[in-house]
Amino acid sequence: MxxxxxxxxxxxxxxxxxxxxxxxxxxxxxxxxxxxxxxxxxxxxxxxxxxxxxxxxxxxxxxxxxxxxxxxxxxxxxxxxxxxxxxxxxxxxxxxxxxxxxxxxxxxxxxxxxxxxxxxxxxxxxxxxxxxxxxxxxxxGMDAIGNAVMADRKDYALLFGINKYDHWSDLVNPVYDVQSIAKELEERYGFQVEVVLDAEQNEVMTKLREYAQINYKPQDQLFIFFAGHGQYDDVFGEGFLVAKNSLRNDVSKNSYISHNRIRSNINNIPCEHIFLSMDVCFGGTFDPMLASSRSAAYELTNDREYLVRKLSKKTRKYLTSGSKEYVSDGVAGAHSPFAKNMLEALKSNGGEDRILILDEIKAYMERLKSTPRFGAFGSDVNGSDFVFIAR
Missing domain, CATH: 2.60.40.10 (Immunoglobulins)
Structure with a gap:
């Protein structure tokens, strides 16, 4: 045959x-x-x-x-x-x-x-x-969509953590941070989680391409998290993620992963709701325009309708540690300041309604000495949101 x-x-x-x-x-x-x-x-x-x-x-x-x-x-x-x-x-x-x-x-x-x-x-x-x-x-209709939101949806999480570098100084917390965040996402919120450790440039892009081939449903969500070194180039006027095999003195930046490339590739992933978070130095240079408006609020009668509204518009949101500056990796085994506050937000379960939204995460992050950047990119629709629904 x-x-x-x-x-x-x-x-x-x-x-x-x-x-x-x-x-x-x-x-x-x-x-x-x-x-x-x-x-x-x-x-x-x-x-x-x-x-x-x-x-x-x-x-x-x-x-x-x-x-x-x-x-x-x-x-x-x-x-x-x-x-x-x-x-x-x-x-x-x-x-x-x-x-x-x-x-x-x-x-x-x-x-x-x-x-x-x-x-x-x-x-x-x-x-x-x-x-x-x-x-x-x-x-x-609202009833049909509501049924899909409550039962027929899936949350994905893809987390990258890099401790060991071939040409850069090693870090102590990225792997610990992403593993701890992954645990909360999986056990507390029911995400389907994948953690990628100490990835080279090609591994990062190959994994993102793999997630671009998933057959997502309308209310599915994808959370992407990077932890590791970052760099900003004044000549190019752009920030970069540093992969395990990125060169230390790479003038052309060909061994790095540019924010422009990350922004474009993630925006093109056929998932309607994507939230990108980066705990890297110069992470705030991911988007030159800082979003000044908060997510739209709705006065709704029940959780199902609330979620329908939140997940009815295309989402492309980002949250980065710091802005155009270096950020702390933290003490070994104690999480970076950014990851520590992210974990606190996740462990809050979103309060009494058990629905954690981006504005609530943002409130936790604003306590940091180096204020994180929050905004939108790509084909984001105003009023959209990303939700973490506690079990």
Whole structure:
């Protein structure tokens, strides 16, 4: 049996009397396709969703723009958009898409979707009989979104700590700090945590790329934390993270990780809610514009509605230790001042409602002698927030 890896998730074989007809249904990034006969030459269409981009999408209002590109090496026979309703996927309507080009066609439609749960499915069939199906799930209305927020979401945390350096002086607390923060996130708030220690430049960027390939849902959150050396270059006018293998006197800064690169790469991670924190020297130079406004406040009736509001807008927030200056690594085994206050905030559980928001973390950080910087970057939407929900 010949096996081929393709960028699709689920393959099912139909029509045993037609060996050239295969069906592919896609839900995530990878699958393994097994053909019973190596002589089969079935080609499948590729469906690229543009809008809605995420596999699961939540809307407060009931209109959505549907856009997708369908491409195929073999001529396309038909493309159909199905609109289905509810968890049982009851068919409401279907629309045949006009094929502009036998090898490439666009799906473009603006439509109203009903309150509750709607499934959008595109089916593309080639002349050779290959069938590809991909879907998007859209939840509309506060009740539908609220259910997703309370049950159908996940929090991720990726923490980097570097104690040992090849060309810089070693530090004593970054590893201890990130391990302690990771423990609180995992045990107190239920985060799925990964800690990366003493990483070289390539390891840092490779790990960030790995997190950019996760299939996030709309209310999923990603917390990224760096602890280690940082540097600022007056000529470039930019700050840098120092990796384990960064050179001490690297005039070009090619062995460092620039804040511009970090900002761009993290902003492009397809997670709607990202909070970046850096406990490094010159961390405040991450963003030249310091956000002066606080997160939007809402007068709400219950925790579920509160969380819906907080997680309804795209979040790109940052918190760094200090500004354009060196910051303390602290005494060995006693945490850096920044990490110590971060841990105090996490251990507070967010107070009586057990929901810790960024403004509450900021209040803990303002006690520090070297005032941390808090702000927004990239495609952040005003009024968005990042929440830590205590168990």
């Amino acid at each position: 010949k096996k081929i890896n393709i960028i699709l998730l689920l393959l099912s074989f139909c029509g045993l009397n037609n060996v050239d007809g295969q069906i592919v249904s896609s839900r995530s990034n990878e699958i393994e396709v097994a053909f019973p006969d190596t002589t089969i030459n079935t080609s499948y269409a590729q469906i690229e969703w543009i809008s809605p981009r995420l596999e699961y999408t939540n809307l407060e209002e009931g209109r959505i723009e549907i856009k997708a590109e369908v491409t195929s090496e073999r001529p396309l026979k038909s493309i159909i958009l199905y609109i289905k309703r509810g968890p049982k996927k009851t068919l409401l309507a279907s629309r045949t898409v006009y094929i502009e080009d036998f090898n490439k066609t666009s799906v473009d439609l603006d439509m109203k979707v009903f309150e509750g749960e709607t499934w959008l499915e595109i089916e593309a069939i080639t002349m050779s009989g290959g069938v590809t199906r991909e879907f998007r799930n859209v939840k509309v």
